Amino acid sequence: METRKIKNGHRTTYFLIGSFTLLLLISIGAFICLGRYISRESEKSIHTVGDLYMAGINNHITAHFRTLIELKLEQAEAIVEVVPSDMADRDELYQELVYRSGVRNFNYLALYSEDGKMEMLDGNPIQLADPDSFRKSLLRREKKIAVGYDSLGTEVVILGISAEYPMENGEACMALVAAVPIDYISAMLGTDEENALISSNIIRKDGSFIISDTGMDYKDYFESLYQRYPASDRRKIDAYVRELSDAMEKKESYSTVLDLGNTSQQIYCTLLPYSEWHLVTVLPFGPLNETVESLNANRTFATLLVGFIILTALLVIFYIYFRMTCKQLRDLEAAREEALAATRAKSTFLSNMSHDIRTPMNAIVGMTAIATAHIDEKDQVMNCLKKITLSGKHLLGLINDVLDMSKIESGKMTLTAERVSLQEAIEGVVGIVQPQVKGKGQNFNVHIHNIISEDVYCDSVRLNQVLLNLLSNAVKYTQEGGLIQLSLYQEEDPPEKGENYVRTHITVADNGTGMSEEFLKHVFDSYSRVDTMRVHKTEGAGLGMAITKHIVDAMDGRITVESELNKGSRFQVILDLEKAEPSEVDMILPAWKMLVVDDDETLCRTAVDALDSIGIQADWTMSGEDAINMVEKHHQARDDYQIIMLDWKLPGMDGLSVARQIRRIVGDDMPIILISAYDWSELEADAKEAGINGFISKPLFKSTLFYGLKKYMDVEDLQAAEGSQAELAGRRVLVAEDNELNWEILQALLSDIGIEPEWAENGQICLEKFQASAPGHYDIILMDVRMPVMNGYEATEGIRASGHPDAAAIPIIAMTADAFSEDIKRCLDCGMNAHTAKPINFDEVVLLLKKYIL
16 A cells, blocks of 8 residues: 555655756747747848848938939030020130039030041040940930940040030031039949948949949959859859840849858849949948847847746746645645544544443433333432433433534534523533533532623624533533633723724633643544543543534634643633613612621622622621621620621531521621522522521622622512513414324423413424414414425415514514524524524423413
């Protein structure tokens, strides 16, 4: 098994590493292909841009050349226009022509005959380099430019226009010829600029230069290519010369990229106007290549840098992912181990539960058999029924714990905020645990002090559950004769909540078995119980503390525990509870003088503070002997105490003995009240015989003292009406219950107190009976929830919406096994007035009947 887990882990690791390596190789290949593609596309783009650039440059130069030539031709035409050919004096005519020519910056002027002879009027004699082409164009009366040389060898540009001026031999000329040095055109074109990126040459169709920008003494452009570049490029030059010559012959523009030597050059050729010349512009890629190569190098570096960054990021992501995956694998393994541990814990739990459930079940079955066998012996039957009741309650507690935990683990536990009296909650819990404490002979103390708000808003069911779980555990795990203490105090305005809240501290401490440090780590885990060998008689599901922790967390509270093995445990719960509006009753009693006697100093001090707040002046002492002395001393001084509050259990002389002594001193007029956390019914007979007038149950809240004492001070009891035990006999109750056995039980219990119950087998029958009844016929409805045909929710909604005169007013009490807070809330939301859980507590049912009927 372990080997398989290791192999699976290695397989995952190898897969991740292999995947990353493959991704790395793919990324490197992609970057290489991307670099090559970008380089190729860059080269194509450069050639395209170069072609466009060269075409633009050639067009610009050609347009500039056209402008220049046309300007000079227009100037020559202007001479012909302003100087008439019919002037009588020939010399004067020639002088005028020369003058006009000089004004227009012509350096040479001549008359040109049809046979090609040139008669100079100004400047050195000139000779055409291509006389035939020039003559033919002029014969066609076209404007023409050509290149020639003067007698000094100066190269000139010759312009010819039609004109008929008389020559020396008396014949009329065919054209007027004007010329300027060729430097004029070169300067205008800018082809001889130093360090120019491009070079421009003007050539004839045969390749001979008109204007050369090669910087060398070449007569022919084609010849210059053969001489400037190595023989290995001859075939390239031949092809280029052939293509260029064909384009010039066809008078077409021509563009190409020529790779000669170690350089590339963009070449563009176009025909110049008014001539047989061609403009050849050359853009060497040398400087451009350096720029492009620099750009490529920068781009390559940037690409590599970006690639490195991406690969580094991928590596980091892979590393993080690898770590996360490894952690997830570890977490999965831990979760697996945890699940196995939980499975083992649940198996142990089921084993324990099997024993824990069978124990009370065995008691129920056994006691039922014994009661049946002694059916005529009332005492024996009562004893069996009592034990059956206790076993049933214990079994119900186990089931409730399991159901609560199931609700919590499914995330469906909800809280219901309602007004809760802490005094009633504590007294109720104390009353529940008293029999367990008494059964083990334990000492149980309850301390309360600094109670700011007795009434708060919270989920009363869950609060009671927390208190009962803590106290039940304390009783369970504390030896016989041990000490258990419940403490409650409050603080004003918790900083996280504000002035509308009160911080409530609840502490349960004992000197029982305690817990080891190891178990403390798991005390709030589900299905956990202290060492079963040492406390093997302790029964339970092991869910109480887990449930308590979940409830406290849900109430935004905190729970902490301190414990030491064989020395005891201390649980503290801190809850921030919303204050409820204080009761309208003004808790003030007459300023009587009172004596408080209790062996617990904390209780004495808190009781005196509470008494002072309701107007009573009180002294206190911790022993019966001191109490007797104080009473005797005040009696002799004719300043008797008006009331005495006396604890039952005191060191030395107990409370009943002290009461007898006090009666001998002061007589029967002074009220003596017994205070205790134990059940009054067990003490009542002996207490009254000793002269005790009444009983107040601990803990001593302010309201407990106020309502407990005022009956002895001739103060009107405003709550008398609520406490009256008015008769319920003759009242009619409609019971909606689908289970016949449950109906029989309820029918018997209700009939015993004089109530007339009527049965409805489901919600539909209940609704029909109510609708058919006369107004006031039914006093109250007890409604089960889970029923066939129509459930309790639907029946209640139907009753409220029925239009019957009692529809809105008749009380409806839910009586169901659905006992969670959300179930109670749903009952109230659908129109019911109250809720009581199954199995029923008949005393609680009677209280609800009195509350809603009387």
